[in-house]
Amino acid sequence: MTPPFRRLLVANRGEIAVRIFRTCRELGIETVAVYSDADADALHVRLADQAVRLGPSPATESYLRADAIVEAATASGAEAVHPGYGFLSEQSSFGAAVEAAGLVFVGPAPQTLASLGDKLEARATATAAGVPIVPGMFDPLPAGDDSSVARIEELAAGIGYPLLIKAAAGGGGRGMRRVDDPADLAAAVTAAARESEQAFGDGSVYLERLVEGGRHIEVQLLGDSVGNVVALGERDCSTQRRHQKLVEEAPAPGLTQAQREELHGLAVKVARQVGLRNAATAEFLYATDGSFYFLEVNARLQVEHGVTELVTGLDLVREQLLIAAGERLSPAVLGAAERAATPDRHAIELRISAEDPARDFMPAPGLVTRWREPAGPGVRMDSGLEQGWQVPGDYDPMLSKVLAVGPDRETVLARARRAVDEFETGGVQTTLPFHAWLLTHPEFTQGRLRTDMVARDWDPEPLRAAAAERAADAVARHIAGVEATPAGGPEPVGPCAHPAHGWKPEPWA
Amino acid sequence: MGMSDHRGHYRMRVAGAGDEAFHRDPAEVGPPQGRPPEVRVLAQTADDRAAGIQRYETSVEGWVFEVAVEDEPRALLREKAGQGAERGGPKGSDVIKAQIPGRVVRLWVEEGDTVEAGQRLLAIEAMKMENEVRAPHAGTVESIAVEPGSSVELRDELLRLA
Numbered sequence: 014m015t016p017p018f019r020r021l022l023v024a025n026r027g028e029i030a031v032r033i034f035r036t037c038r039e040l041g042i043e044t045v046a047v048y049s050d051a052d053a054d055a056l057h058v059r060l061a062d063q064a065v066r067l068g069p070s071p072a073t074e075s076y077l078r079a080d081a082i083v084e085a086a087t088a089s090g091a092e093a094v095h096p097g098y099g100f101l102s103e104q105s106s107f108g109a110a111v112e113a114a115g116l117v118f119v120g121p122a123p124q125t126l127a128s129l130g131d132k133l134e135a136r137a138t139a140t141a142a143g144v145p146i147v148p149g150m151f152d153p154l155p156a157g158d159d160s161s162v163a164r165i166e167e168l169a170a171g172i173g174y175p176l177l178i179k180a181a182a183g184g185g186g187r188g189m190r191r192v193d194d195p196a197d198l199a200a201a202v203t204a205a206a207r208e209s210e211q212a213f214g215d216g217s218v219y220l221e222r223l224v225e226g227g228r229h230i231e232v233q234l235l236g237d238s239v240g241n242v243v244a245l246g247e248r249d250c251s252t253q254r255r256h257q258k259l260v261e262e263a264p265a266p267g268l269t270q271a272q273r274e275e276l277h278g279l280a281v282k283v284a285r286q287v288g289l290r291n292a293a294t295a296e297f298l299y300a301t302d303g304s305f306y307f308l309e310v311n312a313r314l315q316v317e318h319g320v321t322e323l324v325t326g327l328d329l330v331r332e333q334l335l336i337a338a339g340e341r342l343s344p345a346v347l348g349a350a351e352r353a354a355t356p357d358r359h360a361i362e363l364r365i366s367a368e369d370p371a372r373d374f375m376p377a378p379g380l381v382t383r384w385r386e387p388a389g390p391g392v393r394m395d396s397g398l399e400q401g402w403q404v405p406g407d408y409d410p411m412l413s414k415v416l417a418v419g420p421d422r423e424t425v426l427a428r429a430r431r432a433v434d435e436f437e438t439g440g441v442q443t444t445l446p447f448h449a450w451l452l453t454h455p456e457f458t459q460g461r462l463r464t465d466m467v468a469r470d471w472d473p474e475p476l477r478a479a480a481a482e483r484a485a486d487a488v489a490r491h492i493a494g495v496e497a498t499p500a501g502g503p504e505p506v507g508p509c510a511h512p513a514h515g516w517k518p519e520p521w522a
Numbered sequence: 523m524g525m526s527d528h529r530g531h532y533r534m535r536v537a538g539a540g541d542e543a544f545h546r547d548p549a550e551v552g553p554p555q556g557r558p559p560e561v562r563v564l565a566q567t568a569d570d571r572a573a574g575i576q577r578y579e580t581s582v583e584g585w586v587f588e589v590a591v592e593d594e595p596r597a598l599l600r601e602k603a604g605q606g607a608e609r610g611g612p613k614g615s616d617v618i619k620a621q622i623p624g625r626v627v628r629l630w631v632e633e634g635d636t637v638e639a640g641q642r643l644l645a646i647e648a649m650k651m652e653n654e655v656r657a658p659h660a661g662t663v664e665s666i667a668v669e670p671g672s673s674v675e676l677r678d679e680l681l682r683l684a
Contacts, residue, residue, distance in 0.1 A: 371585075382579065383562065437560055438581060445584025480582040481536040484559065485544035486551050488534060488578045488589045491561040493548030 016041040017338030018093045018117070022065075022086040023047070023057070024107075025097030026076060027397030028413060029314070030057035033095050036330040045089045047082055049075030051405035056397055065089055070407045076100045079107045083114045093117040093337060095330075099409060102313040103130055119337040120291050121312045128287055129310045133181045133219055135283075139307040142286035144279045147298060147306045148172060149221030153181055154202060162199050169198055172222050178202055180209035181217035186256025188212060191223060224306065228299040228462050229253065230265045231311075232280035233321045235332055236289035237341045243350035244277035245325055248317055250296075251462035252451065254374060259444065259467065260451060261317035262361040263324045265299070266422060266460030273354035276305050283307060292318075292333050316364070316414070319395055323360035323418035325349040359425045360418040363433070363448045367410040370447040371473040378406040383439030387432035391418050391425070404441055412443065422460065426452055450476060531594035536587050545594070564588070572621050573600075574653075596622075616664075618681050620674040622646055622653050629670055631681075635663045643681060646674060655680060 021037055022045040023030045034044045034057065046061035051070035058064045065085035067075040075081075079101055086094050094111045096102035102120065105127035111118040120126070128134050133153065136146050149172055155161035169176060169192070178201055180188025188209030190201040202218060210216035228251040236242040249265035250258045264273065280295035287310070294315050296308040318329045327349055335343060368374040384400035396413035398404070404412065415436070417428040430452045433445055451457050456466060534544040564577040574596050578589045592600075599622065628645040631637060637657045646653045661683040668680055 383560075383581075433584065434557075436584070438584070439562060439579050439586055442586050443584065447584075449583045476583070477585055480585040481587060482544070483555070483582045484536055484580045484585070484587040484589055485534045485546055487554065487559040487561050487580050487582070488591060489532060489546035489548045489551040490554065490558065491578065492532065492591070493551065496548065 014040070017334045017340070018042050018091075020045060020062075020089070020091045021093045021095060021119075021334070022082070022089060022091040023061075023095050023097060024076070024082045024086075025095075025100055025102075026052050026055065026057055026408065028395045028411070029097040029316070029397070031060055031397050032319075032395050033097065033330050034060050036328055036334065039328075040331065040334065042334070045086070045091050047076070047085050049407070051407055054402075056399055056402070063089055070405060072100065072407060076408075079104070079110050082107075083110050083116075086111070086116055087114055091116065093119055093334070095119040095333070096313065098313050098316055103311070105130065117337050119333050121293060122288070122290055125287050125289060126312050129293075129312045131181055132179060132183060132309055133217075135309050136307075138286050139283050142282040144282050144307045145305065147221045147224060147308070149176075150219040153217035153219050154206075156206075165202060166195060166198060169195065169220055172220050175223040175225070177221045177223045178205040178218050179221055180205065180213060180215070181219060182213035182215040183209060184213075188218060189256060224298050224300050226301045226463055226465070228265070229258075229296065229308075229464050230268075230276065230299045230305070231294045231296040231315075232277055233315075233318065233329070234280055234284045234289060234293045234295060235329075235336065235342060235346055236284055236291065236293075237336050238290050238339060239341060240285075240288070241342045242281050242284045242289055243342060243346060244280050244353055245321055245327065245329075245346070245349050246353040246356055247273065247276055248315075248320055249462055250317065251464050252457070252467060253464050254467045254471070258317065258364065259447065260361065260363055261320055262359070262422075262425075263320040264356045264359065266462065270354050272303070277353055279305060279307065283310060291336050292329060316411070317362050319393060319414060319416045320360040320362045323393065323416060324356050324358045325353075358418060358420060359422045360416060361425050361429050363415040363429060364411055364444065365413040365415060365436075365448075366444045367404045367412055367441045368444050369442045370444050370471070371442075371477045374444070374447075376406065376410045377442045378404040378410065379441040380404075381438070381440045383437055385435075385437040386413070387415065387435035389431075389435075391428045392416070392432045393418070415448075426458060446473070446476060446480070447471065529595065532591050533594050533597040535590045537590070543597075544589075616661075616683050617679055618643065618655060618658070618683060620646060620676055620678045620680055621655075622676065624653065624674060626668045626670055626672045626674060626680075629666070629668070631663050631666070633663055633666055637661060637663060637683070644668070657683060659683070 020043040023033045037044045044061040046058045046064040047067050048058045048064055049067055049070045067078055067081045094116055101107035103126055105123040108118040108123040108126055137151055139146050154165055175193045178190040188205050190205045192198050192201045205218045206216040209218055230247050230249050232247045233245040246263055247265050248261045248263045250261045252260040283295050292314050293310050293312040295310050298306040298308055322329055332346055367377045369377045381400055381402045386394045393416040398412055415432050417425050419425040419428055433449050436445055531547045559580045559582050562579045564579055575590050575592050580587055624646040626644055627647040630642045639657055639660045641657045643655045643657055664682040664684040666681045
């Protein structure tokens with residue numbers, strides 16, 4: 014096969030840059046990495062054919078500099094730019110700048126990104142396509158001055174409590190507030206608008222009814238440039254904390270074939286309405302009464318795309334590149350779409366981040382002194398690092414993704430548990446303990462997922478305390494082993510036998 | 523309670539697990555539940571070496587722990603000697619002070635000797651263990667305040683390095 018492009022630049026870092034380079038290499042596409050000073054020695058840089066420095070470590074001076082990235086692409090002779098996820102991936106101005114430089118942007122058309130990036134516009138689009146949305150507003154709230162408070166309270170009363178304040182430009186839970194009591198409304202609106210202004214440069218917020226106890230289910234979409242759009246199955250992303258996904262799986266446990274067909278159909282309707290080209294994901298809320306409400310479209314490759322790949326057998330990055338090169342949806346994609354409501358495999362993804370799950374998932378950057386990944390049957394690792402890597406504090410703390418696949422959910426959970434157990438890390442705390450706990454949580458293992466489960470049930474202290482006892486035992490056992498080593502034997506380590514210690518022990522009876 | 527009762531016992535502090543110390547007798551720790559966790563010996567800092575502390579790293583169920591270990595007699599001795607004895611060697615200082623109370627059992631240098639950094643100066647015996655005091659930097663032994671057999675208390679002056 015002729016490669017769709019001769020050379021491609023990935024405007025991203027970490028595991029997703031590595032992931033995209035892998036497909037490029039399989040397709041015979043030369044690869045160009047970009048990097049900040051913090052990433053000069055990063056895995057994604059070393060796996061690329063060439064690498065271009067963007068600037069200092071802060072993202073605003075490196076990975077968010079559209080001008081520098083387009084210049085790097087032009088200078089390196091790249092024909093196409095893949096944005097990955099996050100950073101500039103959904104900024105229509107970046108896609109437009111790439112196209113203006115005569116290069117191919119691997120993603121939806123800039124005008125599609127612009128219309129989907131605004132959640133209010135996306136709500137209007139879904140409604141126009143006949144897709145249900147969570148009851149709420151279509152326009153931003155008036156600015157929160159005294160004269161508008163009465164109007165905001167009136168709008169809120171019309172929607173009903175509890176409700177959510179959301180940022181029109183939002184994502185990742187920023188600019189989002191839950192309000193249970195009308196008395197808290199005005200202050201929450203002000204806070205959400207301020208947070209949204211800081212995060213997105215746009216303080217527009219709106220109100221939506223809070224659907225409690227629901228699940229977050231999303232649909233993978235692919236579209237080509239002649240208007241074909243298909244759904245490639247759904248992913249359940251309900252295991253979250255503060256609206257940040259921790260675990261995703263496909264298919265969503267417990268849905269019937271009819272429900273899957275309904276959900277996939279809704280997603281395709283929204284995608285057709287915006288003329289989707291390339292890859293995107295439509296997110297839905299699955300309420301306890303069985304109804305689906307459209308939330309938003311993420312017009313990019315998702316972090317969790319791998320679970321869909323494992324279930325469908327597709328390489329979504331490959332399909333993205335072929336579509337970007339002007340090809341129609343491949344027979345493999347059309348075949349996978351036909352089987353999307355009757356999946357015969359199950360897959361799960363665990364996000365491994367440099368965060369301390371005992372301290373409210375606080376970022377824990379630092380030197381990775383030990384890193385041995387799991388492998389073996391049904392396990393896939395997507396990682397952006399190796400042992401000895403200094404995790405920078407400048408970016409998202411996600412390091413790696415553990416994916417497991419198998420014929421059914423039970424097999425997959427066993428594989429995931431085995432993979433977590435096999436994973437050996439040191440130097441930085443990761444979210445592995447959370448996953449070890451989740452994979453034995455009764456509700457989770459029974460497939461009863463809820464977006465509020467982690468907030469309700471995650472109680473790290475007893476788990477950590479028990480593990481600390483076992484750690485002390487392990488060290489004591491290690492010392493006993495060293496003490497039992499005959500004089501002149503191997504490895505003189507341990508506090509009693511280490512020559513560096515500078516003191517000599519008596520022979521202890 | 524005699525200190526000799528603690529022979530072979532270790533006191534461990536597990537980073538982040540609060541102030542509580544874990545006490546372990548390696549001879550009495552049973553077999554692990556399942557696969558034994560990997561234990562890595564961490565490089566010793568000068569302060570830890572002076573304080574007789576060795577650190578290890580291990581992970582259990584994904585929790586990453588740094589475990590600081592000292593033997594129980596020494597820990598008790600340190601406690602007896604008061605707070606603050608654990609850290610802060612004499613590095614950079616010209617007055618070399620006792621980091622542990624005990625009895626001077628050896629003296630390897632004389633006044634006027636030139637010494638290199640890390641060279642052995644003297645040894646203090648405490649709890650029947652010899653604690654070697656080494657030169658924190660190169661220099662000349664200006665004066666010696668002790669002789670073999672001298673009893674020293676924590677932070678007593680041992681010698682001066684010029």
